[in-house]
Amino acid sequence: FDGEDFLKRYKGKTIMFVGDSLGLNQWQSLTCMLHVAVPETQPTSYRVGGISTFTFPDYNVKVKLVRNAFLVDLVIERSAGNVLKLDTISSGNIWLEADMLIFNTWHWWLHTGRKQPWMFIQEGNQVFKDMDRLVAYEKALRTWAKWVDSNINPAKTKVYFQGVSPDHNLSTDWNDPGGLNCSKQEVPIKGSIYPGGPHPAEEVVRKVLHTMTKPVYLLDVTTLSQLRIDGHPSVFGHGGHRDMDCSHWCLAGVPDTWNQLLYASTL
Numbered sequence: 001f002d003g004e005d006f007l008k009r010y011k012g013k014t015i016m017f018v019g020d021s022l023g024l025n026q027w028q029s030l031t032c033m034l035h036v037a038v039p040e041t042q043p044t045s046y047r048v049g050g051i052s053t054f055t056f057p058d059y060n061v062k063v064k065l066v067r068n069a070f071l072v073d074l075v076i077e078r079s080a081g082n083v084l085k086l087d088t089i090s091s092g093n094i095w096l097e098a099d100m101l102i103f104n105t106w107h108w109w110l111h112t113g114r115k116q117p118w119m120f121i122q123e124g125n126q127v128f129k130d131m132d133r134l135v136a137y138e139k140a141l142r143t144w145a146k147w148v149d150s151n152i153n154p155a156k157t158k159v160y161f162q163g164v165s166p167d168h169n170l171s172t173d174w175n176d177p178g179g180l181n182c183s184k185q186e187v188p189i190k191g192s193i194y195p196g197g198p199h200p201a202e203e204v205v206r207k208v209l210h211t212m213t214k215p216v217y218l219l220d221v222t223t224l225s226q227l228r229i230d231g232h233p234s235v236f237g238h239g240g241h242r243d244m245d246c247s248h249w250c251l252a253g254v255p256d257t258w259n260q261l262l263y264a265s266t267l
Helices: 003-009 021-037 092-097 133-151 200-209 222-226 254-266
Strands: 014-019 044-048 051-056 061-067 073-075 083-085 100-103 120-123 126-128 158-161 216-218
Touching (some): 003 021, 003 254, 014 021, 021 051, 158 254, 200 216
Parallel strands (some): 014 061, 014 100, 100 158
Antiparallel strands (some): 044 051
């Protein structure tokens, strides 16, 4: 990874991450990796609403994060309840500002109870109390794919999909029935095959990307991240010892590898 070369290649341009807290993980990693590469620069960082911007003024490079957990619209309705609309995207205009776009979504699709930010799912005129979450995820990704195909100019903007970042909440997935989750895991899984098998959401991502007419680069991070059962904050996340975080990643750590792949794709 050559951070100075990365900044020179994107001089005067905007790099934008659009997605959930795993996109935040990668955004944080990239800003750190770039800052370490050019320590003499004086970057600026600010947040307005759901948009965070890290700027390297010597290169006029902006690295932005737009928080958007589902990519499709989540309509806040106090009376009837929040509605997740699988077939509409109304926030895409800001995405068009970027010269590099890195999208991600998956983490929030399985949430239930108090962590579920919507009460209904809508597709067209049909409203559902719930549906198979993997089915809903595919419908939303197809909406996003149509938006990219209809709005992105590949001559100006390079588009990436981060891939699906796995969690390690169930140790039986890696044949450790005596464990519980990522707690006290200190070494990666040996070899290159994850015992739990392919991630179903990643297979949906691949299927949708194959239908697109505009080029989208898949950052194929799922399997390499599945092997890193040791890479999560575990009890040291979320303020320490009050919760178990087997979804996000320590920094420095796994997302740095994602950014090495991102950089390699620009060469």
